Amino acid sequence: MAKKGGAEGNSKKAAGQARKAEAASKKVAAADAEREALESSKWDKGAKSNAKKEAEAEKKAEAARKKAEREALLAEEEKNTPGRSAPKNSKAAVKKTRGLDLSQLDDHGGGLSALNASGIDNALDALSLTSKSDATKIDRHPERRFKAAYAAFEERRLGEMESDGTGAGLRLNQKKEKIKKEFERSPENPFNQVNARYDTSKEELAQLKDQERSKIESRLASK
Template identity: 30%
Template sequence: MPKKMSGENSKATAARERKNEKLTADKNAKEKAKEDAYWEDDDKSLAKKQSRKEDQEKKRLEALAKKKERDELAAQEEKETLSKIVKVNPVKQTQARIREETERREIAAKKASTKPELETHLSKPIEVNVNRVNVDGSEARTIDEAISVLSVSSEPVVDKHPEKRMKAAYEEFENIRLPQLKSENPNMRLSQLKQMLRKEWQKHPNNPLIASMRS
């Protein structure tokens, strides 16, 4: 009887062990399948997230490119508009540029006024002609003889054609006096300065007509 019971227990134990092994194997298989499914779902979620991120970055780059294009077009249009405005209405001189130009002209006028006056036939003293013919027909070869000739002759020498020297004398007067008038009147126009110049010339001693009338 004991041997028989021992044999039955051995078979039952083996059967239980096989059953337990099968249950354990099934359990492990289910857990592994569940774990694989979990990671598979997680990979899909990550892929979706990555895809959405890439789409967002693509849209952002496209938006930046469009904005840059709009800005460039706007800048080009503004440049063309300003160019047209400049052609129709030239830019006026600013107050700073006007002051700078005025100062530059004043400095140039001062430099011109400090230059020594050019010696001309109008500023030179009249020289005695030592070869002047005496009243008796002989030539005056010395200064004493020339003085005697001048003292004998009571009739003054008259410039019969002063207008021939007028243009050269006026140009010389203008070159000297005009820079001085510019320096004295920096806010006046050139036409006004020349009008003042002509008025002064009418009474100036270097005017051949004045000298002719005085003689």
């Protein structure tokens, strides 16, 4: 009987030790899982932080590249267009909130002094009608100005979308696609302005200028 009791005791002891070993193993596994989860979380945060920094750096580099490209294109345009040295802020001299008195500027028999020339663009158009020199511009090479005009338009609109929130939720390529569609219809697009083929004759240019002049005069007179 003593031997039987001793065997049972040893069996219970072995079972208890096995349970303890299993519990210890589970604790180790749980600790390992917790450590891995913590490391994974730290890695995710680091990756997101790095991704954000990389995106910001990429955005700054893109802006710098566009600025340099625009300046180079503008310099090339200036070189290819002798005599063009209009100040950048020439429009600022015209008041936007009231009409422009054309009575002292009219070289066309006084018929244009009643034009409504309120607004910067309208005032400049009106001045082009009353100027002694023919200020109606016909662009023979709009493609030369296209890249610079688009780069400036894109940079400005990206800034506006950032400040007014219209670009919220859009990726950079989505914003650029939207801006591209806007530029296709924009009057800032050289191809939406008055242009002529490079081989257009003087007579054809004169006709185009007269047509554009008539359109401006009609638009201002109807306001």
